[in-house]
Amino acid sequence: MMKKIPYLFILALGLLGACNQGSNSATSTDAISLTVKNPADFARKDVLLKVDISRIAAKHPGFDGQGYRLTSGADLPFQLNDLDADGAPDEIAFLADLAPNEEKTVSFVRLGEGESLPEFKKRTQAELSHKTGGKWEDRKYIGGDFQNVQSLRVPPEHTDHSFFIRYEGPGWESDKVGYRFYLDWRNATDIFGKKTEDMVLQRVGLDGFDSYHEPGEWGMDILKVGPSLGIGTPGTWLGDAALRVETTDSVFCAIPLNGVVESMIRTRYAGWKAGDQKVDLTSELTIGAGSRMTRNDLTLSAPLPNLCTGLVKLDNAAVLKDDGSRPWGYFATFGNQSLAEDGLGMAILYRQSDLIQVTEDKNSHVVVLRPDQNKLTYYFLAAWEQEPGGIRTEEAFRQYLDDTALELGQPVSIEIN
Template identity: 30%
Template structure:
């Protein structure tokens, strides 16, 4: 027998409920969560705070190196005289110049001594020259002239027999790398050559660098785009959108290299003037390509709406722009907002322990990147950027509005989402946040509505300040659509292609279940609490990925590598859909049973904001060929719920929402006396053989009859196919929701439905004219 329950007081779990302003979007749904979101501190802007963050990142990196930990466990440890460590040490030089702590200077001197002040083994290769920059620094800070003697001998050896090969990059590039035939080289070698001239007074080194720089620029610089191709192989290549491929980090190497080179040339030098022109042209192009969130896409001309964050290119660009503003080469009023956006993005890449994430792995082109990816050169880029931002000593953005937020619910809300309609200026830092009691929370301003996420206790009133800067949090919520391009079918599985994130996709008619075309077989959306997917095939229902860690997992799974059906560090696929409506899917009712939609023509798209992920799926030509359904799925930061807003036409069958009926589970039902109610199940219904709670929240006035059980699915039937609105959620005993037992699940249900029925209210107290 179903158990009917009234809401009970919450003793040990802090819950979130839906929130909104009564005047704004009164028909929209807002989610709830069982755990309290954590609050980071604000973005650092002034010199002292920026240097403190750089010290934290630098110390973390040095500690991992001292422990012998590798950025990529499957690769060899980076050569202490190679480019990976060389780029890091260029960043450490900046940190040592800005920090009063002695360990950063000490490690630079110690590395040079351990290396015997030698460059890498490859005589002409630019990658083996960059470590020399740290030798110059050490020479100026206690090591003396002996630190540059072996390096000078190497450069003299090259001058005695300068390479004359052409700059065409063929195969692995070994035939051309004696010269600077790839864009990265312009960061690695020219500053070393120019500084040798500056230190010794011998112009031969500078003349060599100037000549080779002009040759490389003449070969790789695209005058139409004002960007550099990585090498000659990319001249005719095009991305999935048909546009030229300009690699973010490849151009970052050049842009940062130009800043370093220009600083080493005297005013009035013709080659300095030439470099300054290229630098300014690139700066104009780069700020036009910066994403609204402050990052640059791994592929600069790629789709900004779906490209992942990437911190190494962003670090180099932010460094160059900040340096240009500081030196007066770039106009402050034009470029400072882009410096702010880039710096705020970099801060969001720093994890709690100081690890820098979102660094694309070693490559020669744009590739996938996830939050946990880190590399030494990415840290070098971050430290360079931090040094220049510290020198700008920027003021924090001012408060632009003050709000009052009231929680009428009798439950604490751990991750409430609030909304208010208001006019706000443009954010110069690439996002929004709210602050109360010294804690900072993420916000989104879109189409005249400010939305934000924060905890608030029962019957509490809080005063909240609005600032035009993002909260320093990584990307914790999004929807993704990852499709394989190319490849060949082998034993019924598409292999060998490349997965690309898409903003929209029309599923081809020939697609079949388990063919490998679409990563994890569908469209996905996730928060820091849970991840869901919807199969883009004849099943067309939802499934659950249980998450034990808050980081995004969907971008890295289901691409013909790894197995999400077994336990990983982040969790696993914990649910078996079978023939049911899955974990909260939409279906049609036939002969009293809830059926999956079945074969249809499917199109999907994604959209994301700072606090929400949106998946939109359209089905047509189903249910005897006449059915059409458009369903919008939304998840928010800090939440375990997905809200569904769907409309159907042409179907001969009613529509239902439900979840799989596992044998032996406990069915729970909420009261029907208020606008929102629920039905839920609890028990051992996870593939991990432990407890999982499933729930659907709905408005009884929108449905017919009671919750039904056809032996395979618990479901409710909607009166109007054009108005299918509900929410579904899941709490697993190993996830981050905080629900560990039946009592906790009951508390989560009660608080969530109470929040839906008693949303918080947001009022404007005052607005300020300046940010």
């Protein structure tokens, strides 16, 4: 039986072969394919694969990713990602299922005249919505209506509970789970537990500022964050406590991707006061279809001794750790720790080579990590027992984490033919 394994962010690993251009026969942009190889002895479902368009164009001049279907026996869900918002796609992201040790060919098939792209179910979403048409009074936004936007420079008047941003920050989701973070001085990440595989964020918080704290047909906010790191919140470890990204000169948040298989939120924190240092920090939060995991790619403008993340400390939760034998490790908690008073598993996954220490402060379990050339990548995830097919036992959650860490250490390869 094929196991459900979360997505990976995969880079194309090679460029093989070449095609000569011709005017009447197959041209270099007519015969393009990828060879996708699973190196592991287990199956993978909903693997998110990504290929830079420039690397394909290096072997197939003129290729820009547009006007093609992706097929491997059947059409594969995919999207074109314009990461720098210049109007031209930079990479192709697509989903594939792979059997153990399978090598699969994925072909680019030109659309015929008048042919449209297949429609794929939307399985991820990212959004940012704030009020317009009202006015600021004493750091509260009075009146107005919510409007979704592609980006926002956070106004200086904005703080916690300003009633300006819908559910207080940007949100992102897959067909498994949703997340949000507070786009204010708290800058902490929260969980939206989902009872459905449909996209739901577009209707959360419209009927009342805190309505999502109550159970709804779609789900609810299931985490008590308070002054903690919530789940996966970035920060730095200052001797005996974690410091979130609280004091900054300015914050700019954007939605670069809101696609059928992948979505992203990019936030730039200018002038973060991290102890005695002041640095700029960029965070890119990405989620893929069929996955509970959020990937956080952090970039610093100048070195810091460490970056940290972690999980809120809650009662009734067992602590789970990996055995340290694999390239990717995890720190997790599991128990009746949700605001619905039922089962919730949370985890941080990190490269063992980045780990400085696992520690704690008054509010959080803290994973302290070492940036490499001012960059750091880690993942976080939440598994709520009420999600469709939810994980209900500590043993099942540990097995899921072991499987996930194993897959992160055995990435799928892609060759361009």
